[in-house]
Amino acid sequence: MTNELTGSEVKTIRDLDYLTLLAKQYPTIDAATTEIINLQAILDLPKGTEHFLSDIHGEFESFRHVLKNASGVIRNKINDLYGNTLREAEKRALATLIYYPNEKLDMLDINERELSDWYKVHLFRLIEVCKRVSSKYTRSKVRKAFPKEFAYILDELLNENEDRINKYDYYNKIIDTIIDLDRSRAFIVAICNLIQRFAVDRLHIIGDIYDRGPGADIIMDMLKEYHSLDIQWGNHDMIWMGACAGNEALIANVIRITARYNHLELLEDRYGINLLPLATFAMDTYGNEELKNFMPRGVEITEKNQREMEMVAKIHKAIFLIQMKLEAEIIYRHPEYGMNDRMLLDMIDYEKGTILVDGMEYALNSKEFPTIDPKNPFILTEEEKEIVDRLKRSFMNSLRLNDHVKLLYSKGSMYKVFNGNLLLHGCIPMEASGEFMPIMIDGEEYHGKRALDELERLARQGYFNNDPVLREKGLDAMWYLWCGPASPLFGKKKMATFERYYIEEKETHAEEKNPYYKDRENIKWIEKILEDFGLDIETSHLINGHVPVKVMKGESPIKAGGKLLVIDGGFAKAYQKETGIAGYTLIYNSHGMNLVSHEPFESTKKAIIEEKDIVSTVMVLESVTSRRRVADTDTGFELKSQVEDLLQLVNAYRKGYIKEMIQTAYINETKP
Structure with missing residues (x-):
């Protein structure tokens, strides 16, 4: 990729002033080209998973569980990783441990002799799941999410070189030391939280956190701590x-x-x-x-x-x-x-x-x-x-x-326009x-x-x-x-x-509802709205909440030929008699879009004790043959712009418009 600057361009536009400021951050050709290589690599990573929820209406227990299981994303990762090598009960137990690590560890009823083996087995499993869910991120981004007390250990375990000599012994020694120092519980909690963190890159709440249910304030406390929202x-x-x-x-x-x-x-x-x-x-x-x-x-x-x-x-x-x-x-x-x-x-x-x-x-x-x-x-x-x-x-x-x-x-x-969708x-x-x-x-x-x-x-x-x-x-x-x-x-x-x-x-x-609701199957209406927000009518979607989809009466959440997606399916218990389900959520990952419908959530207690997950049904809305990359997202467009700026800076260095700020170390030598 090149972006040659001519002398007249540099002297007649603001490029030189801007590039001079940029040079303070990247003072040499080496620094600028290294960042270009880094950004180009990021652009080729798979896009992060987006999680859409709507009309939560204070139902904090259901919300917390859907947040923890990422609408089934974590369970899918466990299935992909362990397939038939673990029994269903073992996979269910592992998923519940990831969702509620403190609670499950409190319930452990294992004698001291067997406890060490239990820790070892589950630490290995959790590390493998964490590797899987973090694989689409840069090492830098993954490291930034590590809790300080376990940062070095996690970096070693998650980025273990498959060709390392004595890898097996090295890997096991770390795990054994964690157990011997009685840090297993804290480490398990930390890695379970990391898995939840990496399962979803961005959370979208399409309105109505408050009213009807008992715990809107608890939901707001959870959202305050969420990494990307x-x-x-x-x-x-x-x-x-x-x-x-x-x-x-x-x-x-x-x-x-x-x-x-x-x-x-x-x-x-x-x-x-x-x-x-x-x-x-x-x-x-x-x-x-x-x-x-x-x-x-x-x-x-x-x-x-x-x-x-x-x-x-x-x-x-x-x-x-x-x-x-x-x-x-x-x-x-x-x-x-x-x-x-x-x-x-x-x-x-x-x-x-x-x-x-x-x-x-x-x-x-x-x-x-x-x-x-x-x-x-x-x-x-x-x-x-x-x-x-x-x-x-x-x-x-x-x-x-x-x-x-x-x-x-x-x-x-x-509203929000994000990655080609109107929310x-x-x-x-x-x-x-x-x-x-x-x-x-x-x-x-x-x-x-x-x-x-x-x-x-x-x-x-x-x-x-x-x-x-x-x-x-x-x-x-x-x-x-x-x-x-x-x-x-x-x-x-x-x-x-x-x-x-x-x-x-x-x-x-x-x-009486606005005519929008009477005619939202009309593709022309939705295209008109998407155009008004500067979106591509061929690839974009409008994602709505607000009016519950009455599934019991045969209503579909997919409207206007798939251009409009309504994800209010009745999170609030007050609506579930009308809808017949307990909410829709939407997952948008590098493979496409999935609409997930959920059965009513009984209680956190049952989810923990009986290892009972929400029963969810996944409907594939769109799938792509070639995975979407970071380059295809809004972040990707920003990174491409940064690459272009850095290329101009390199050219400005090479053409002599800006001089490199090379720091030289002087050493005083004295004769012996």
């Missing part, structure tokens, strides 16, 4: 981001949904949100009648928990009516949102107990509105104002919540005609990619900007992203929360 914001992530930033309406939404699924301990115990004033207010203000629609979901009501569940229901009801008032303030500030029909509290006849929705009158299932003044229905009572102020301070000052939200900002975005939680809002739906922002229409870019900017502004006016605009945009009719994260005409709580007629509960 990006997150595409989901609508349920956005409400937590906005609540942490101080959006009062989103604070109310977070509490309402958390109460709905009976996970208030997440707020109180793990994020330190003080709910006592709200609970006291709710208990004093609302009676025990007409609470049916506010009782927690998925909880069996018994004599033992009746009073507690009634308290949760009252909190739920109280915060919802506060939410309605707070949302009305945002709608009033933003007529361009076109959401006046969502204010609703002024459409109630409080004497008759009816409401007008879309011109139709419906009876309400409850007439209990003790905090609403029919003449001024959107005004908070003084007590409600005080509660909202205290909740706002509590959310904004929660150190742990801020820590997690900062991760969502630093690793997250509205997006919800949708690109479309008109029925197939044109992009306009979104009005500050008096200007935005469409498609430009709309998502501007909405992302506003979401960042809402958290980081100190100017109160600009901050409020950003916070309001975050609320719109949660439930607005043209929001790419929501994708529906309206959020019918009030109707589901207060009106029995099911037709009022319907939330």
